[in-house]
Amino acid sequence: MTRPYRFPDGFLWGAATSAYQIEGSPLADGAGPSIWQRYAHTPGMMANGDHGDVACDHYRRYKDDVQLMRALGLKSYRFSVNWARVLPEGTGRVNAKGLDFYSRLVDELLENGIVPNATLFHWDLPAALDDRGGWLNRDSAHWFAEYAAIMFSALDDRVPYWSTLNEPWVVVDGGYLRGALAPGHRNLYEAPIVAHNLMRASGAGIQAYRAHGRHAIGVVFNIEPKYPASGSAEDLAATRRADAYMNLQFADPALLGSYPPELRDVYGEAWPDFPADDFRLTRQPVDFVGLNYYTRAVVRHDADALPLRAVPVHQPHRTHTETGWEVYEQGLTDMLTGFRRRYGDIPLYITENGAAFYDPPTVEGALLQDPLRTDYLRRHLEAAHRAIEAGVDLRGYYAWSLLDNLEWSLGYAKRFGLYHVDFATQQRTPKASAQLYQRVIESHGEVLGEP
């Protein structure tokens, strides 16, 4: 019998989460507030008035959650560090108790045979740094390097995988252009400055790693492949702008040391002239790149849709998730092969992939049936395997997410977890997708492709 979906030995099967989305206790043990703490407590910003005060209570239940990972057979766990737990003012004084939480989490993972993969910045900037201008301040690169060096010195003896930033595009677009995420600005002129400073910070963090670390560091991008709605010159140009804005704006300065020319067209007079020297900082050698994939966009020209003059075209007769995203697994293969074409052979990890779907009520003692999420997982794992067959150096896959959690300003109603969380009781219940994933991991992928 042929085994068409067997993954390479040593493939890192994982699941991912982020600090503000799961930890709760955001101000415990001397932590400073983050911009998400402030945003979530600003009336009107969050669906249903939700916030991260308790979330999945992971800060107190992390040992139990590591047992859930173990039950899945996870080889690795990707989490993020809340900067303001470690440095309550963002720079300067270290809060030993905050650092200790991550140290205990790492030890617990290692004791259970799970490789820790730490992300330094998953959107929760210390509020004290926002007060100093946040990512608009060019000093943010130095603040970040200071924080990164502290984390490397404390944990690099036990953490073999590090990422500087998670999805800088979301910070720029949601946080500074459209205001739908913290810190809630709506300013076209700020967006390219923030993007640039984020990539300078990432570069400075990687430089700090070369001085303090001895394993592997990379950066995590969300790549959404863009496909033209038609062959017209206008739609093709709109597609290139959308791709430059969401994808190349971050990966190009990091990996090529430049920006794609379309960005000048996107930003118009808001596009600044950046010092040429900055690109020496943004372009640091990385050990790997993490790519998060959720969906694609089919793009059409629209002169009124500023700043991009491009809009996504809804694809009828296809499955869409609860966040409105089309299920399109071929996009994951295209993303991986396209990334390799543009940037060469860099070790890649899928650092997030998953879907929010409506889940039925839990039944005591029974697996929660989530056929749409299970199907999504299966299709995307098969698509990842096709990319490996096409020659992509894909080293691992992290499902988003281990647990249902706070989907940022959309609140707790959008459930992405392999485990269902009852937020009133903190009861965790495995879903059928978790069971599939466990079987995939155990069989190195061989159960994929089975009827």
Ligand code: BGC
């Ligand atoms: C982020 C996660 C988020 C997920 C689903 C990514 O954009 O890294 O924090 O929950 O996608 O929207």
